[in-house]
Every structure is written in C-alpha cells, then in structure tokens.
Amino acid sequence: MDPEPVIRFDNVGMRYGRGPEILRDLSFDLPRGSFQFLTGPSGAGKTSLLRLIYLAAKPSRGLISYFGRDAATLPRNELPDLRRRVGVVFQEFRLLGHMNVFDNVALPLRVAGRKRADYAEDVAELLTWVGLGDKMNALPATLSGGEQQRVAIARAVVGQPEVLIADEPTGNVDPEMGMRLLRLFAELNKLGTTIIIATHDLQLVRMLDAPVMTLSNGHLHIRPPRSERLRMQEAAEAEAEADRIAAAPAAAAPRSSVDPQASDDDTDPGQSDD
Amino acid sequence: MDPEPVIRFDNVGMRYGRGPEILRDLSFDLPRGSFQFLTGPSGAGKTSLLRLIYLAAKPSRGLISYFGRDAATLPRNELPDLRRRVGVVFQEFRLLGHMNVFDNVALPLRVAGRKRADYAEDVAELLTWVGLGDKMNALPATLSGGEQQRVAIARAVVGQPEVLIADEPTGNVDPEMGMRLLRLFAELNKLGTTIIIATHDLQLVRMLDAPVMTLSNGHLHIRPPRSERLRMQEAAEAEAEADRIAAAPAAAAPRSSVDPQASDDDTDPGQSDD
Amino acid sequence: MTTRIRGRAMTNPIPKPPSGGNGRLLPPDAGRDRPLFVVAAILVFLACIAGLGARGAWLQAQRWTTDLETSLTIQVRPAEGRDAEADADRAAALTRAMPGVEQATSRGRDHALALLTPWLGEGNLPDDLPLPLLVDVRTRSGVTIDTAALQAQLDAEGMAARIDDHGRWANAVRRAAGTAQALGLGLLALLAGAAAAVIAFAARASLAARLDVIDALHLCGAEDRFIAGLFQRRFFMLGLKAGVAGAVFAGLVSLLVSLGDAPADMAFFLPQWASDPFEFVLLACAPVLAGLTAAISARLAVASDLRGRW
Amino acid sequence: MTTRIRGRAMTNPIPKPPSGGNGRLLPPDAGRDRPLFVVAAILVFLACIAGLGARGAWLQAQRWTTDLETSLTIQVRPAEGRDAEADADRAAALTRAMPGVEQATSRGRDHALALLTPWLGEGNLPDDLPLPLLVDVRTRSGVTIDTAALQAQLDAEGMAARIDDHGRWANAVRRAAGTAQALGLGLLALLAGAAAAVIAFAARASLAARLDVIDALHLCGAEDRFIAGLFQRRFFMLGLKAGVAGAVFAGLVSLLVSLGDAPADMAFFLPQWASDPFEFVLLACAPVLAGLTAAISARLAVASDLRGRW
Numbered sequence A, B: 001m002d003p004e005p006v007i008r009f010d011n012v013g014m015r016y017g018r019g020p021e022i023l024r025d026l027s028f029d030l031p032r033g034s035f036q037f038l039t040g041p042s043g044a045g046k047t048s049l050l051r052l053i054y055l056a057a058k059p060s061r062g063l064i065s066y067f068g069r070d071a072a073t074l075p076r077n078e079l080p081d082l083r084r085r086v087g088v089v090f091q092e093f094r095l096l097g098h099m100n101v102f103d104n105v106a107l108p109l110r111v112a113g114r115k116r117a118d119y120a121e122d123v124a125e126l127l128t129w130v131g132l133g134d135k136m137n138a139l140p141a142t143l144s145g146g147e148q149q150r151v152a153i154a155r156a157v158v159g160q161p162e163v164l165i166a167d168e169p170t171g172n173v174d175p176e177m178g179m180r181l182l183r184l185f186a187e188l189n190k191l192g193t194t195i196i197i198a199t200h201d202l203q204l205v206r207m208l209d210a211p212v213m214t215l216s217n218g219h220l221h222i223r224p225p226r227s228e229r230l231r232m233q234e235a236a237e238a239e240a241e242a243d244r245i246a247a248a249p250a251a252a253a254p255r256s257s258v259d260p261q262a263s264d265d266d267t268d269p270g271q272s273d274d
Numbered sequence C, D: 001m002t003t004r005i006r007g008r009a010m011t012n013p014i015p016k017p018p019s020g021g022n023g024r025l026l027p028p029d030a031g032r033d034r035p036l037f038v039v040a041a042i043l044v045f046l047a048c049i050a051g052l053g054a055r056g057a058w059l060q061a062q063r064w065t066t067d068l069e070t071s072l073t074i075q076v077r078p079a080e081g082r083d084a085e086a087d088a089d090r091a092a093a094l095t096r097a098m099p100g101v102e103q104a105t106s107r108g109r110d111h112a113l114a115l116l117t118p119w120l121g122e123g124n125l126p127d128d129l130p131l132p133l134l135v136d137v138r139t140r141s142g143v144t145i146d147t148a149a150l151q152a153q154l155d156a157e158g159m160a161a162r163i164d165d166h167g168r169w170a171n172a173v174r175r176a177a178g179t180a181q182a183l184g185l186g187l188l189a190l191l192a193g194a195a196a197a198v199i200a201f202a203a204r205a206s207l208a209a210r211l212d213v214i215d216a217l218h219l220c221g222a223e224d225r226f227i228a229g230l231f232q233r234r235f236f237m238l239g240l241k242a243g244v245a246g247a248v249f250a251g252l253v254s255l256l257v258s259l260g261d262a263p264a265d266m267a268f269f270l271p272q273w274a275s276d277p278f279e280f281v282l283l284a285c286a287p288v289l290a291g292l293t294a295a296i297s298a299r300l301a302v303a304s305d306l307r308g309r310w
C-alpha cells in the first residue's frame, strides 16, 4: 500500500450524543487512487462513516488522519482548503433551491475562485454527460428525484476532487443511468481520484472489480476485489497442492468459500452478497 | 375489469407551467384491489403521474375520475375525506421534523380523529415490522436515509388506506429490507388495498406477478403480469397450432417475443426489462 | 391493518409505544419563534407606553380645560363712597347663592397687592391705592353659570363689579389641550399600527418556515378548518404571551415614572399611572389585540396557502 | 476533468451554458425577507420620528432657557422729585454701554399700565399713580452681565432702580426644559433600541431559513470570512434599504407636520423640520445604523453557526 494513504482510520469509534456506539473500532486506509464500495444494511452507519470522512462529524474516539495529518488537530483555517480537495454526494442531495442547475454544479468552482468563463463549458459538458443538458436553467424544485441526484453528483465531481465520497448516488436513477454514473466515477478514478461509494445496489457493486467494505453491527469487514480473491485463492490452492504433493497422503484442503480477510480486525463477516 | 375502477385516467395530459407535455394521452384504469408497478427512466414523469393520482397536481387536459367521480369537479370540502382513503409514500419522504417517529406514523390516524389508545399498539407493531421498534422516540433528523424511508412507508400504510401510492419506496434500503417492505405491500393488497408502486428496482418488479406500467417519452405502456402473458402466449400458440393444423402447409407462426399489448393505446413499448 | 399482520412470523417482541400524550402537531415555539415573540413584545411595550402617555396628556389637557371652565373671577372695583371689602363679600355671597356654584371666596386687598408685586416691585404702591378686589368662584363641572343674571344682580347692588370667565385664555388653552390630545392619540395610533403590522408580518414569516406541516396535514386529509385552527391558536397564544410581556413591562415602567417626581407640567407626555381602571383596561387589551392580530394574519396566510393547493 | 472525458462517446451535442452573470450565492431577498424589510422600515420610521420630535423638544427647551438667560429687566421706580421717564432712558443708555449687552429699550408708562390692566381692570388706576417703568435688556447669549456693576452705576446716578434677572422663573423653566429634553432623549433611546433589537432579531430569523446555504458553502470549502461576508453584505443592504424607506417617510411626515400650523407651544414634541443640517444628519444616519445593526447581527449569527460545525 501507499506509504501515505489519503485517509486513515485508526481504532475509530463514533456515537451520536449519549446513544450507543454506531461505529466501533474502525481501522482502515483509503490508499491514494483507490476505489471502494461501502455497503451494509439500512441504519448500519454508512452515512455516519462518510460523515466522519468528510469532516462533518467528529469521532468519539480513535484517530482519523487526512492526507497524513491528524484531523482532530487540524486548525480551522486549513479546513476550507481541505474541503476543496473533497467532493461529496449527499444521500439527500442538499442542492440550493434558489440556484439553477448550472449554478449549483458550478458552486465548488466559484468557491474555489475560478472564473465563469473558464469553467462554463466544462460544466455544460458534464451536465450533458449526466443527461441534464436541457435542464441547466431549471431550479432544483422542478427536477425529478433522479435529476436532482444527478445534479448532486455533477456538483461533487466537477472540481475533479482528490477524494470523492458518494452516499447512495444511484438510489433514485434507473439502472441504465446508474451504470452511466458508475462509468463516470470509474473515469474519475482512472484520473487519480480516490473514491468511496456507499450503496445498496449490489448490481452496481458487481460491475466493478473493487474492494467492498461492509458495515454491520458497527463493525467493518473489507472484502478484497474479485481479482485479488481469485489470486489469493489460486495461491492458497497452489500452496495446498504443494502441501499435498509434499505430504501425501493428507486430507485435501477444503476450498475456502469464506472471503479471505484483508483487514486484520476480528469483525463478523456480515452478510454475504452473492 | 371491475365496473367502477378506483382511479380512471381518460386521455390525460400534463405539463408544468408553459413547459412541454410531460405526460401525454394517458388512459388507464386502476381496478379495485389491483397491484401495479410503475417504471420508466429517471425524469420520465413517474412522480408527476403519481401526483396526479393523489390530487397534488391538476392535469392540463383529460379526465381523472376517483372512485367514479370526476376529480376536476370535486368540491373542496370532500377532498379531506378522499385523501384519508389514500396513503402516499413520497419520494422525498416529507416527514415532520419536530415529531418523533411514532407521532409521524400516527399522524393520519390522528387527523382522522382516532384516539391514541386505540392505535398506539398497532403503530408500535407496524414500526417493529419495518425494523424501527427501537426508534419510536427518535426524531427524523437523527434517522438514516433508509430509516426515514421506512417511517414514510409506515405512515402511508398505517391507516390501511383503500389506495396506496408509493414513489420509489425502496430506493434507500438494502435489498433484504426491500423484500420485506414489498411483502408488507403485498399483504396490504391481499386485504383489498389498490397499490401502485413507482420504482427503478427491477429486482423488486420481478418478485411479484403484477402488471408493470412503463412511462417513456410521456407515453404509458402497460405490460400484463407474467402469468397472464404466459396464458396469452399459450392461447396464441394454441390458436396458431389450430391454424397450422387447419391450414397446413403454411409458414409456422413466429413465436412472439414482443409483449402482448394490454392497453389499447399506440405508445412505443419503452425499454424491455429482461 | 397491523392486527391482521400480527399472525405472521415476527422475531422481535413489540416494544411498548411511547407513553405520554400526543406529540404536538405544530413544532414547539421554542427557538424559531423567539424573534417573533421579542419583536411583538417590544412593539406591544411601545404601544402601551404610547397609550399611557396619551392618556396622561389627555388627562392633563382635560384638567386644564376643566380648571378653566369651572372657575370664574369677579373683580370688584372700589367706588367712591363704598366699602370695597364689604362689596366683595356681598358679591361672594350672591354668587354662592347661584345654582351650580360650589365655592366663592372673597380675597382681600393683600391678595390683590401680592398679585401686582411682580410687576410693580414691592413697596412701590401707596397704601391708599384703590385696588380692585377679587372673588374666586369655583363652579360644579359641567354646569354653566348664568353670568348675565349674576352681573345683573351685582349691578342691582350698585357695585362696580365685573365678571371674568377667563374667556381670554379659554381659547388658547382649549386649542393647546386639543393639540396635546390629538398628538397623544396620533402617537398611540402610530405605534399600535406599527405593532399590528410588525406582528402580522412576523407571524407570516414564522409561518413560511412551517409550510411543510401544512403540506403534511393537508395530504393526510386534515380539513382546512382544522389546519387553520391549529396555526391560529398557536399564533394567538404567541401574540398573547408577547403582549403580556410587553404590557407588564410597560406597566412597570409607567409605575416607576409615576413614582419618580417629574415636574407636574412636564409629566404631560410621560406614561402616567393614575391607578384608575383605564390603565388596567389598556394593559389588558393590548395582549389580546396582539394575539388577535397574530392569529388573524396566520389564519389568512394559511387559508391562502391551502386555497392554492387544489 | 470533463475536458478529458470529452473524447468519449457522447451522443447529444453539448448545449451552450446559460449566458448571463453568475447566479447569486444567496437567495434573492424577494419574498422571504419582505417581513424583515417592513419591520425594519417601520421601526426606523418610528425612531426617526422620535428623533425629530426629541430634536423639537430640545430646541424649544433651549429657546426658553436662552430667552431667560439673555434677558434682564430693570425696574426704575418713580422717586420724589425725579423724572421717571428720563431715569429710565438714562438707565437704558447706561446698560447699552455694558459689554455683552445687545439692546436695552426703555418702556414708557403706557407699557407699564398695559401690564397691569389684566389684574386691575381698565380705567381703574388714577392717572397720577406712580408706576415703576421698565427697561427691557437683551444680552448676547453666553455672556453674563455684571449686574452688580450695573446696579452700582444706577445707584450712583441716584435712581431707585432694581435689576431683575428673572432668577425667580429661571429655575422652574430650566427644570422644565431639562425634563423635556430628557424625555425626548429617552423616547429616542427607547425607539432606537427597539428598532435595533427588532432588526437584529428579524435578521437572525431570516438567517435561520438560510442555514442550507451556509451548509452548502461550508462543505464546498468556502472560507468562514467569505460566507459571513456574503450574509453581512446582504443584510446590510437590506437594513439600509429599509432604513431609507423609513427615514424618507419620517422626513415627509415631519415636513407635513411643520407645514400645518400647530400652536407653537404644543408643537413641542412634534417632529420639527427646522431645515438645519441636524435633520439631514439624523435621517441619513438612521438607515446606516439600521444596516449596520442587521449586518452585525447576521455576521454574529453566521459566525456562531460556523463555529458549531467542526
């Protein structure tokens, strides 16, 4: 792994107020340029975990570091710069009702001080890509649910952020558009953006060969991408084969149908998805 | 079909303001006690169609009748009574932020003048059924997206309405919970509720043997349930067989892979889903 | 419906429903409405102060004109061969006999001299200067004395007496009093109007933040009357409470002002605590009016919103 | 990043981005802020009226005390074997020679008689009554006349003259004027304070409906200063505009009142249009103060909201 991950969680726990711990002992890295899915049943804490990542909530214990820096000791005035390097698609969109689609999407660029002449065409192109080329002047209230979701996605990716955090970004669009959006994320990832997508859509998860983080009962379980699992399985089989050859006659090693554990924590494996 | 459908659309068209017609020439019946899905790409007009059905928008032309009465000439003071016979799950939930989960769900019962002692246990039981038994005192703002969605569903079904209109009711929950909710709807349907569910989730659609209404380019295409299609297909085959036997030698009738048209309008068939 | 689902497989036991009464249909007024509350309270306070001030001005002006209208002066001029003091006493006696007269006092020469001193300097006047003597008459208020008859009586007695009903001042004082009263009422109207406008606008603004509640209730099948009634009650209570706060504060301030001793003439526009029922009526009405203003504007706003819905 | 996607299959042509300037970062103030605007305008109007009224009271009170302080009266008593009229003229001449005296007019016997008429009745006084004659003296304001020296001079001339500096009235008038001024200032402070409080609260309420904008900007990486600045500017302009509306209206009203002829004495607490720079300064400052109040309370509210976020 990269010596300096974009985000590192170290024994992080989180609770709301005096409630129970929603997240417990999370320890993981998001390596630079990586792509991962985050799944788990409704209410498992996916949004809460993402909120920790985009610094909208503070952990109740543990250490989160961001580009190698401890988030807890980050001075307030460095926050804006950091936020500009992160794009977020919120589960509930959070568009600004008084701005049209174009201005909503252009917002991060304006805040970053870019000139309209510079970005106007890029924004238009991006909106066309997500199928909203003819809705640039519409206000969010006049958009369908899926259209609003696509505006939220466009706003998150328009600045080509270093990290993209998307919470259920395809919950309101049809499967075809979902694939299209996933392609957009993949494209962005190829250009170097670290991506984490929380989703319930297993169809989507199966589309990409990416690691899947699964939350359940507050614990995180990370399943490596299929390719890696295959490689590991082959390695295990090869080893078993070698063992068998070396020490025959012995019981054949049973084929592991359990996911190899990539993280070193001892969480329960959560639900299996296929 | 039932002589008096719960809802009848007759050549209905709809536009927002001066915009283009979102819905064109819709003519269909929702028979009493029926169950149907409504699909179509994002922005096709599903929500708009449902808004017409639950009387939150007026058609720009055509006739909508409700329990056999013309909606356009419905006097204002009969509206509340009608609304109480309809439960709606909104795409964006529309929970009341100052009320806890229990009170949000109990709202339709209170508005209908029922006493708390009468319904408290039913509400608690329903909330338990949707997995929110331990969140009855929580405020909506402290719920996850999926939890909010389930509250919205519980609120819509708690009064056992005669018609249930659900807009993307499983967009924010995991597949397992989605199935559970679908079971809830099916149960309700068995008890006599007419149900229409707008969804992008084809997995869900495949679960039930129900007709699927598909919107695309403003037109509606209705595909009968699988059982009926099979029956029709068999009938067609039997007829073809009979024809073949009667008038051999002739070209074998090609097996129709196109869905038989249940509606009599000439819309394009939209995307096929399997 | 759930009762019929009950038979189905259900793993978890059903927790008890939350106890306690129904949650409020409207959000509690805690945070959001505090601005409206403060604004309304301030304006009710100002309106009450204006009302009490106007009352003070009114009373003072009333007092002036009453003073003027209930007092007469009879000048008894010394005449050759007559005892002026005796004439003055006689004039007083005659006047007292008139209907409507409460009091008539004959003033001696010393009184007349004292009046002149500021103008002539002390010890400047010869002792034998024939000074006119004065009789102060106080009549019952609301009664007009028949001055012509009195004059005739005095003339018949052979006195050189002249009745002065202060007509010379009356017009000026009456005009001044009228202006003061108009001014007080104008100020009151201005502030009461401002209070009403502000409360109405604030109620509307406060309502705009609650359209979601109207929406939810409407779609659940609540009747328009029911929804409007909810908001109306809420805003009435809010206006009432704010009004009480403002009125109580105004009462305290006016009490303080009355306790402190401002020079009587100038206390004129100060809120006065005359401790008569008027104060209580004013201070009691203000909150009710504030409540009604808030309630009515809320009701109108809700009604117009609802009419726009179907 | 989109430039690099451009190579990919894209079926539809890219439409032109909307022309025109950037959309506003804050919602336009059209509907939502109208209540704040109206409330602020009404209160600025009231505060301006109070300010002009206080100014009127102040000026009037000033005038009284100035009148009092810049006038003296010399009483020249008739003495055996002296010509009183000549004495009075001489006293006037002597007084005119004093430093700080602007004018000294000797009044004749007729004047003295006229003063007494109301008290004594006409034609009551013998023609040879030895009346004291008066000399009206008007001094330059701010200068104190050395009355002792003047008295000495008059005594040296052998006249029976007495200088009256109106000390007898001075205290009462000064107290009355002071009360009037305090009252005016108090009213002004009350209304200005109420205006500020109302504007601050209304700005806060108006802001509460916009937390989503703060949220979005904050999460997009906007600096706190930038966000606070946006709101501050917006609310400053809003307060300023409302203030201008209120002040202009107050100016018009006071002009109208000044044109109508209220009795001079009672015009006292009416807003006065003395057409001196003060009115303009007051009416110009009020909107600025309203704007600043709104801006500062908005800034504080935004800052406290932002501090609560990370």
Ligand SMILES: Nc1ncnc2c1ncn2[C@@H]1O[C@H](COP(=O)(O)OP(=O)(O)OP(=O)(O)O)[C@@H](O)[C@H]1O
Pocket (backbone or CB within 6 Å): A016, A017, A019, A022, A040, A041, A042, A043, A044, A045, A046, A047, A048, A049, A091, B141, B142, B143, B144, B145, B146, B147, B172, B173
């Ligand atoms: N502000 C809050 N205060 C208290 N509890 C909260 C708050 N936000 C979330 N929770 C609780 O934390 C738990 C996890 O919520 P979270 O939103 O992270 O779930 P999620 O995995 O995103 O679910 P979903 O898939 O339904 O969106 C839930 O039980 C929720 O009720």
Ligand SMILES: Nc1ncnc2c1ncn2[C@@H]1O[C@H](COP(=O)(O)OP(=O)(O)OP(=O)(O)O)[C@@H](O)[C@H]1O
Pocket (backbone or CB within 6 Å): A141, A142, A143, A144, A145, A146, A147, A172, A173, A174, B016, B017, B019, B022, B040, B041, B042, B043, B044, B045, B046, B047, B048, B049, B091
């Ligand atoms: N209030 C409105 N004013 C103008 N246009 C609107 C309004 N509401 C929706 N539209 C437009 O009407 C079209 C259909 O919207 P609708 O919400 O019915 O779509 P939908 O099928 O529900 O889509 P989704 O699956 O994304 O929710 C969209 O193009 C949308 O932009």
Ligand SMILES: [Mg+2]
Pocket (backbone or CB within 6 Å): A046, A047, A048, A091, A167, B144, B145, B146
């Ligand atoms: Mg979530």
Ligand SMILES: [Mg+2]
Pocket (backbone or CB within 6 Å): A144, A145, A146, B046, B047, B048, B091, B167
């Ligand atoms: Mg929709």
